[in-house]
Amino acid sequence: MRQPFVAGNWKMNGSRDDAGRLLEDLVQGLTPAAREVVVCPPYVYLADAARILKGSEIALGAQNVSEEESGAFTGEVAASMLQDFDCRYVIVGHSERRGLFGESNEIVARKFMAAARQGLRPILCVGETLEQREQDVTEQVIREQLDAVLEAAGVHAFVEAVVAYEPVWAIGTGQTASPEQAQAVHAMIRARVAEVDDTIAGKLRIVYGGSVKASNADELFAMPDIDGGLIGGASLDADSFLSICESAIPADGK
Template sequence: MRQPLVAGNWKMNGDRATNEALLNGIKAGIGDVEQSEVAVCAPFVYLADVQRQLEASPIRWGSQDVSAEPKGAFTGEVSVTMLKDFGCHYAIVGHSERRSLHGEDNDTVARKFAAAREGGIRPILCVGETLAEREADTTEQVVGAQLDAVMDAVGPAALADGVIAYEPVWAIGTGHTATPEQAQAMHAFIRQRVADRDAATADALRILYGGSMKGANAAELMAQSDIDGGLIGGASLDADEFLTICRAAG
């Protein structure tokens, strides 16, 4: 049975005082979360603070990106070995904002997935389509190509060392959310795409929903058979809201 995972993605938000209050709030309520794994992905500059606050708790932490390079003349980049110094368990790779705002293509994302995995950090691989791609009925082609790039680079069995997050780009920060049926259909497609190459890996693979999940819709979304948790954006910045989602996951 797949253990649900709820991972908060703070994006470029927070400061030391508000982060501390947020994590204290989450820690205070985490005892009510019995079966789900819980993690937060913070900006690089706050990882030392997050490690200090969470290392004695059941909450895991990670980064919002990782370099594909191990070291060298890559100004502004952060390597997997650097993240390991701060106890990171996870690293988000291929988030739609990295793809659209920073020009990361499928091959770059695959290299980042490989770097995180090889360095002992679980990559959270983000895949998803834009509104234009959904309206053009190319969702499956787009998401399939994003998955294939990683499987071609590292082999389908390597996905067992990571997590996939399906994020319909049109539902991020827009107030729109895919219906549970729409989300389930895409999660089932993703699982089948992996199963076509490695059935055992597909069965065990955790696939998170990353399209504006909130406390109000979390239970209905996570009741779907192929939705194994959530990658949470704005709602992860409120301890009560985030904990509501965590409890809904199981």
């Protein structure tokens, strides 16, 4: 059985004091259970987060990583640097990185590989815009995003990775794909990986990232191919995020 996975992507929000309070509340409030929980604060708070989370049930992740290992790349952060702060996960290919910063499928694939080389577990984001959904090219777009990584890194790189399906039209808009819509895309992603390796596909955790809230998490996480969530705005509120984490606990608790 795949272990459910919930990650909080704080994006560029909060202050040092806010981050410390939120982390303390999460550490104190999280119930130990058979699911994995990760928080991804801004780079500048990683050191504080590593200290507060040490020995807790919550793993640390970063929101982005350079495709380069080192060198004259002002403003970039290498995967090896994230390792220095006990990061276990890193988000690559988030729609905001693709859309606002022009990251291509090829750049995302290079970031995925850079993270994996350093032992970080990539959270690979894929998803379509509203225009692409209306043009009925969702599957084509997501296959291209997946294939860029499969071809560059190989299917075995997905053993430690997580894939996050995030319909761009549902991020920060309050709109959410219906559980059935989300399940259909998750099943398609798993089927695409299964074309290369059925065993890896069966074990691959695929999570949903599109305005997940405490009020809709139960319904979404009940779908057979939805293994948890990549949470944006709701991860900035301890009560909301903890409630979503509770929704990810398997019914048998195992």
